[in-house]
Amino acid sequence: MSRVLLLNRRDGDVEASVCKVDESRLPEGDVLLDVWYSGLNYKDALAITGRGKIIRGAWPFVPGIDLAGKVRASDSEAYKPGDLVIGTGWGLGESHWGGYAEVQRVDAAKLLPLPKGMSLEKAMLTGTAGLTAMLAVMELEAHGVEAGKGEVLVTGASGGVGSFATGLLHEAGYRVAASTGSPDAHDWLGRLGAARIIEREALAAGAARPLDSGEWLGAVDVVGGKTLEALLSRLKRHGTAVACGLAGGHALHTTVFPFILRGVRLIGVDTNTCPVPMRRQAWERLTRWLTDDLAGHLLADTIGLDDLPSYSERLLSGEIRGRLLVDVRK
Numbered sequence: 292m293s294r295v296l297l298l299n300r301r302d303g304d305v306e307a308s309v310c311k312v313d314e315s316r317l318p319e320g321d322v323l324l325d326v327w328y329s330g331l332n333y334k335d336a337l338a339i340t341g342r343g344k345i346i347r348g349a350w351p352f353v354p355g356i357d358l359a360g361k362v363r364a365s366d367s368e369a370y371k372p373g374d375l376v377i378g379t380g381w382g383l384g385e386s387h388w389g390g391y392a393e394v395q396r397v398d399a400a401k402l403l404p405l406p407k408g409m410s411l412e413k414a415m416l417t418g419t420a421g422l423t424a425m426l427a428v429m430e431l432e433a434h435g436v437e438a439g440k441g442e443v444l445v446t447g448a449s450g451g452v453g454s455f456a457t458g459l460l461h462e463a464g465y466r467v468a469a470s471t472g473s474p475d476a477h478d479w480l481g482r483l484g485a486a487r488i489i490e491r492e493a494l495a496a497g498a499a500r501p502l503d504s505g506e507w508l509g510a511v512d513v514v515g516g517k518t519l520e521a522l523l524s525r526l527k528r529h530g531t532a533v534a535c536g537l538a539g540g541h542a543l544h545t546t547v548f549p550f551i552l553r554g555v556r557l558i559g560v561d562t563n564t565c566p567v568p569m570r571r572q573a574w575e576r577l578t579r580w581l582t583d584d585l586a587g588h589l590l591a592d593t594i595g596l597d598d599l600p601s602y603s604e605r606l607l608s609g610e611i612r613g614r615l616l617v618d619v620r621k
């Protein structure tokens with residue numbers, strides 16, 4: 292039997308309950324895993340509360356876009372019993388049952404070996420949110436945003452992706468401006484490495500004019516909408532913005548001026564389908580950069596499967612600072 296968080300649909304609402312399912316009900320896949328840890332991401336919270344159309348598989352459904360654990364049995368040559376593995380994205384917790392299960396069956400193609408030097412716990416403290424932040428930092432570097440050359444803005448800085456981006460950028464030597472709508476997170480963001488705080492409201496109204504005075508050389512944006520519009524108008528010449536999220540809206544109204552008069556670049560990150568070589572590189576760098584000290588600052592709380600519905604509400608209402616680690620066996 293596998294203890295899982297199971298989502299059911301009833302009269303248009305989503306109901307979440309912790310129950311045991313027989314292993315014969317687990318989905319198809321060539322690797323059977325004992326899942327030790329998962330995480331709670333924005334997307335998971337939308338799935339669990341039913342506030343976003345995340346689930347694309349058949350109901351009932353086990354969510355959780357991240358998982359880490361130990362291989363129990365494998366029909367794949369890539370893994371053998373006892374191997375420690377991580378899985379993020381590739382439809383896990385969206386079209387294929389995900390990480391909120393003590394035992395899960397997954398395709399080997401969705402897994403990576405746990406990098407040397409990384410623990411299962413730290414990997415899931417990182418999860419999709421941390422991986423997204425690392426990929427965003429790699430995109431900034433690839434587009435010429437170098438530490439020491441200019442400040443980098445992080446929006447939604449107190450959330451999972453934003454706090455990881457703040458910590459990782461600081462670790463890499465960048466000067467970070469953290470934009471947040473959470474006054475009680477200011478000191479904490481300072482301890483993560485933010486050199487200054489920008490009030491969320493300063494960007495929330497959108498661009499005052501198509502080109503404003505250039506402030507930042509780079510930006511990691513999880514908010515989207517008017518915030519992204521505003522920061523594009525305030526990037527310095529040849530600056531780069533990495534669009535990661537839509538916590539504040541999915542529409543984007545802008546002009547071509549930042550792109551054609553300042554050479555500004557707007558790059559997207561999709562962690563779900565990120566190619567394997569880039570994923571491996573990101574995990575390898577996370578292993579080096581995510582010090583125990585930084586990990587300790589980034590951990591908001593460790594929760595169990597029973598806690599997921601209430602913590603999903605808290606995450607969506609913006610109460611959580613940092614990352615929620617899910618100890619699946621708790």
Ligand SMILES: NC(=O)c1ccc[n+]([C@@H]2O[C@H](COP(=O)([O-])OP(=O)(O)OC[C@H]3O[C@@H](n4cnc5c(N)ncnc54)[C@H](OP(=O)(O)O)[C@@H]3O)[C@@H](O)[C@H]2O)c1
Pocket residue numbers: 332333334419420423446447448449450451452453470471472473476491513514534535536537538539560561562563606607609611
């Ligand atoms: N592209 C990808 O592959 C990828 C991967 C992971 C996540 N994402 C997306 O990235 C976004 C953030 O994910 P997350 O896991 O970091 O979520 P999260 O932990 O909930 O953080 C989002 C943060 O955005 C800010 N925020 C919330 N509502 C807002 C609003 N209405 N207007 C402006 N700011 C708002 C809050 O930060 P402050 O209080 O500090 O302002 C909040 O903590 C989501 O849209 C998610 O879907 C994308």
